[in-house]
Amino acid sequence: xxxxxxxxxxxxxxxxxxxxxxxxxxxxxxxxxxxxxxxxxxxxxxxxxxxxxxxxxxxxxxxxxxxxxxxxxxxxxxxxxxxxxxxxxxxxxxxxxxxxxxxxxxxxxxxxxxxxxxxxxxxxxxxxxxxxxxxxxxxxxxxxxxxxxx
Amino acid sequence: xxxxxxxxxxxxxxxxxxxxxxxxxxxxxxxxxxxxxxxxxxxxxxxxxxxxxxxxxxxxxxxxxxxxxxxxxxxxxxxxxxxxxxxxxxxxxxxxxxxxxxxxxxxxxxxxxxxxxxxxxxxxxxxxxxxxxxxxxxxxxxxxxxxxxxxxxxxxxxxxxxxxxxxxxxxxxxxxxxxxxxxxxxxxxxxxxxxxxxxxxxxxxxxxxxxxxxxxxxxxxxxxxxxxxxxxxxxxxxxxxxxxxxxxxxxxxxxxxxxxxxxxxxxxxxxxxxxxxxxxxxxxxxxxxxxxxxxxxxxxxxxxxxxxxxxxxxxxxxxxxxxxxxxxxxxxxxxxxxxxxxxxxxxxxxxxxxxxxxxxxxxxxxxxxxxxxxxxxxxxxxxxxxxxxxxxxxxxxxxxxxxxxxxxxxxxxxxxxxxxxxxx
Numbered sequence: 001x002x003x004x005x006x007x008x009x010x011x012x013x014x015x016x017x018x019x020x021x022x023x024x025x026x027x028x029x030x031x032x033x034x035x036x037x038x039x040x041x042x043x044x045x046x047x048x049x050x051x052x053x054x055x056x057x058x059x060x061x062x063x064x065x066x067x068x069x070x071x072x073x074x075x076x077x078x079x080x081x082x083x084x085x086x087x088x089x090x091x092x093x094x095x096x097x098x099x100x101x102x103x104x105x106x107x108x109x110x111x112x113x114x115x116x117x118x119x120x121x122x123x124x125x126x127x128x129x130x131x132x133x134x135x136x137x138x139x140x141x142x143x144x145x146x147x148x149x150x
Numbered sequence: 151x152x153x154x155x156x157x158x159x160x161x162x163x164x165x166x167x168x169x170x171x172x173x174x175x176x177x178x179x180x181x182x183x184x185x186x187x188x189x190x191x192x193x194x195x196x197x198x199x200x201x202x203x204x205x206x207x208x209x210x211x212x213x214x215x216x217x218x219x220x221x222x223x224x225x226x227x228x229x230x231x232x233x234x235x236x237x238x239x240x241x242x243x244x245x246x247x248x249x250x251x252x253x254x255x256x257x258x259x260x261x262x263x264x265x266x267x268x269x270x271x272x273x274x275x276x277x278x279x280x281x282x283x284x285x286x287x288x289x290x291x292x293x294x295x296x297x298x299x300x301x302x303x304x305x306x307x308x309x310x311x312x313x314x315x316x317x318x319x320x321x322x323x324x325x326x327x328x329x330x331x332x333x334x335x336x337x338x339x340x341x342x343x344x345x346x347x348x349x350x351x352x353x354x355x356x357x358x359x360x361x362x363x364x365x366x367x368x369x370x371x372x373x374x375x376x377x378x379x380x381x382x383x384x385x386x387x388x389x390x391x392x393x394x395x396x397x398x399x400x401x402x403x404x405x406x407x408x409x410x411x412x413x414x415x416x417x418x419x420x421x422x423x424x425x426x427x428x429x430x431x432x433x434x435x436x437x438x439x440x441x442x443x444x445x446x447x448x449x450x451x452x453x454x455x456x457x458x459x460x461x462x463x464x465x466x467x468x469x470x471x472x473x474x475x476x477x478x479x480x481x482x483x484x485x486x487x488x489x490x491x492x493x494x495x496x497x498x499x500x501x502x503x504x505x506x507x508x509x510x511x512x513x514x515x516x517x518x519x520x521x522x523x524x525x526x527x528x529x530x531x532x533x534x535x536x537x538x539x540x541x542x543x544x545x546x547x548x549x550x551x552x553x554x555x556x557x558x559x560x561x562x563x564x565x566x567x568x569x570x571x572x573x574x
Binding site: 035036037038039040042043044046047048050051052054055057058059061062063064065066068070071072073074075076080083084085088091092095096098099102103106107109110113114115116117118120121123124127128131134135138142147148149 | 183237240241245256260264265267280282287288314321325331336342399484509510
């Protein structure tokens, strides 16, 4: 597997090294690019702390008068009948399964699209086969009625 | 190897205290991002507050009403009043609710929406917080977490309306995520990168907005984006007439407003990605001739351009909400699975074929990280996109949906009995 990864696949058009300069601050350096994720981590921490802090502040400001009727689930003013977690339509499961297939397929298409212009005809034939296989499954699901909601 | 490093603008690193006491690494990766994040969150949260006012005002104007006009001049302080009201409202957690999940769910929804803001290129050079290589995938991955918040909230409420709303919402968001991702792929063939800032730079190098190469992709993305954020005409999860308020029926006070912030923030993100990928981001033709690229004034102008394009798209969201009636749920699902997904697949295949033809005729050349397109190539690519891709996809869609059920209340002859049997 490692040998496979190390193998250099020759591309039809090797990238030309003299690409025009881009405007972002591109500096030739050996810093690990993972540091680019540091600001995202900072934002994550701040984004989590914002609702927590706001909820705590609001707990000092609000008044709370609870009673039994107020704390029951809303059912248009009637007393709630039974538990909400009953069986629900099997359609949702089918949608979830179909989604899984198509979403994985989308993820496979992303790297293909990025180097598509270098793959050229090879990439075109490849993607026709790939999407062709998918369309067979899609057609099967359609004929089986998986896409019909009612 | 080139690594796109973050760096603070020069005027920031020359501020007196920072210059003397901090080493540049801490300045670039800690202090400056913190300033950016603080500014960004302030602007975005204020914007979200005012988007609620804008929505009420726009709906009022569309319906020939005045809209909120009591709090402050022209009702401009209304969001502030709403915020204070929500902060001091009672915080109810139903007795039968699953308390832990009930508390965590809105936080997940909001955090998922806010974290995506980090990688969006709000402007040229230093106006983006982080330009990671997998920017677009990062946004798609993080925004999928929003579904989690919604379905957990609906489940934990232990209320029938909330559960139904959550299920509908999850199925809808999951369905429309597929065409949304597929629609972006057409544009990726031209921009050749997933880093969002580089996408804008590539469009600047080509002197074009991707929407001209990908009109169909843009349309599919916009429709899926509206459905993805549960906005009208696809607002089935919170259809007032059937589900009260959908997944946040049981939420009150500030927890409710967290869901609200999450919805508006994801609207903002959908518009921002549409602007970045299809509408050229902060790139405006001719801007670099007026101002010096890279100067502070240029960056501020580019932020303005980005904000303007995003606000126009947000206006489209509001406009559609008050113009179109709500879909039925089966129509909604049919639109996703029988129209949007085949259309986006056809878009990918047709765009790929057209690109190869253009390449064989020498109209485009790949040069490292970007394409170079000749004048004839521009005419060919834009012409084929409008003349071939769009009509051909429309014909294909019409053909494959010719026998399907009534999508827009269209009259069809009743199905033969054996077909129903075959399907079951």
